[in-house]
Amino acid sequence: DTAVSQTPKYLVTQMGNDKSIKCEQNLGHDTMYWYKQDSKKFLKIMFSYNNKELIINETVPNRFSPKSPDKAHLNLHINSLELGDSAVYFCASSQGRALRDSRQYFGPGTRLTVT
Amino acid sequence: GQSLEQPSEVTAVEGAIVQINCTYQTSGFYGLSWYQQHDGGAPTFLSYNGLDGLEETGRFSSFLSRSDSYGYLLLQELQMKDSASYFCAVRDRYSGAGSYQLTFGKGTKLSVIP
Numbered sequence: 001d002t003a004v005s006q007t008p009k010y011l012v013t014q015m016g017n018d019k020s021i022k023c024e025q026n027l028g029h030d031t032m033y034w035y036k037q038d039s040k041k042f043l044k045i046m047f048s049y050n051n052k053e054l055i056i057n058e059t060v061p062n063r064f065s066p067k068s069p070d071k072a073h074l075n076l077h078i079n080s081l082e083l084g085d086s087a088v089y090f091c092a093s094s095q096g097r098a099l100r101d102s103r104q105y106f107g108p109g110t111r112l113t114v115t
Numbered sequence: 116g117q118s119l120e121q122p123s124e125v126t127a128v129e130g131a132i133v134q135i136n137c138t139y140q141t142s143g144f145y146g147l148s149w150y151q152q153h154d155g156g157a158p159t160f161l162s163y164n165g166l167d168g169l170e171e172t173g174r175f176s177s178f179l180s181r182s183d184s185y186g187y188l189l190l191q192e193l194q195m196k197d198s199a200s201y202f203c204a205v206r207d208r209y210s211g212a213g214s215y216q217l218t219f220g221k222g223t224k225l226s227v228i229p
Contacts, residue, residue: 042219048209055209097214103163106159107157109156
């Protein structure tokens with residue numbers, strides 16, 4: 001019973017391509033997130049949705065576009081991929097955005113390699 | 116802006132105790148969390164301190180002093196499987212919305228040796 005799942009786990013693609021990563025959570029959580037972890041393991045928030053509403057939108061190139069069709073799903077589409085986009089992308093969820101709901105549950109990650 | 120400082124690497128012996136410190140500078144502080152991440156794995160939640168003091172969960176304890184902007188994670192009876200990266204993360208308010216976000220430190224790589 002996977003709590004937060006992501007597909008694909010690995011993604012190798014060429015510069016200039018467009019790709020999508022999908023995320024689903026079966027925890028009944030209201031809030032979902034996308035994080036980027038670079039080669040130095042620095043983990044940085046990119047986006048967050050609460051009940052399909054975008055609530056956090058960090059300084060990210062507009063080539064990255066999140067979409068949340070429902071509160072259990074949060075997808076990430078990346079246009080015109082660049083070498084610097086190579087990283088591990090983690091999806092996460094939490095019960096809500098209220099203070100008490102601080103624990104986040106992470107998916108297994110998608111390792112994106114741009115060649 | 117926010118900044119968190121934690122040691123980049125720590126090595127300890129199996130069965131020993133290790134403490135990983137975290138100092139932070141942030142506006143609107145709402146708590147300190149700790150996450151564990153094994154190589155190739157996902158971050159997993161270990162603990163959360165919203166108030167000053169010690170929180171204990173089995174072999175792991177976490178401490179927070181808000182007046183010192185400081186916290187630590189204490190791992191006791193170290194096991195080989197504890198070799199992983201440990202991240203402190205500050206919960207602060209995201210500007211422009213009634214939301215909170217986690218800002219992560221750069222992680223401490225713990226190596227447990229026999």
